Amino acid sequence: MKSLDELKKIREQAKERMAVRGQEGQEYRVVVGMATCGIAAGARPVLNTFVQEVAKEHLPVTVMQTGCIGMCALEPIVEVFDKDNQKTTYVLIDEKKAKDIVLRHLMHGEVIDEYTVGHYSK
């Protein structure tokens, strides 16, 4: 059984990563809509996929939750803000698409056009 004492080890690792993230600055902010409609559409596993991948890949990314984004039919919705606060809105996201966003957008700076809201409203 894991004991809470093990946390002290993880804590030191987390401190180092925080220091690195602090130096390099936050590259992106990822915001997941968690209103009732978002949760019902599957926002929880999407959020947790981002948290998990950011931890695994040590990415300079902050993951946040928000309420309603205003487009229930397109939930789960994920907004990615870059350093200059430029927003990309991704819609109808699932775990697989979340992983694609991590790899292509958060790690390689590429906006995935076919997942964006612009693509769906065309």
Next chain:
Amino acid sequence: MQEIAMTILDIIQNSLRAQAMQIQLWIKDSIKDNMIHIEICDNGCGMSLETLQQVTNPFFTTRTTRSIGLGIPLFKESVEATGGSFQIDSRLQKGTKIIGEYVKNHIDTPPMGNLVDTMITCIQFDAKVNYCFHYQNDDWAFDMNTEDVKALLDDVPINQPEIILWLKDYIKEGMHQ
């Protein structure tokens, strides 16, 4: 909602948006008593009597982005569809308590779903909020207080991704998964 755990997350999102700093989640899942008891208690801004009377009506919300609020009416309906009971109590500046009790063997009772993910999603929201989680079934129980975790973390926020990942495994073990 497909899972009770998702409903719980949704109700706790209300508490978080009401600026709660202390949230208690108490679950009893019992075959013996044929019930699933869910209790969520927060010390957020609370509701006036007037709001409280309207809140189980799906055409009421105080948010501005959409004209209907669904979270509480959905929980109430889902519980009552199983022959269970729903209760909500709230005081301005004090907080809110919501209790839903499903009849466990009713055909319309949703599966419990992924409580582990619900708990870590709650913790991830804001490092300043504290949670008391309690889960019990007929065979075992799991308790976690985030203040105990924070005491071991020094200055590292509890919602750092590395910490969340570790807590997920810790809670999984505690929940016998």
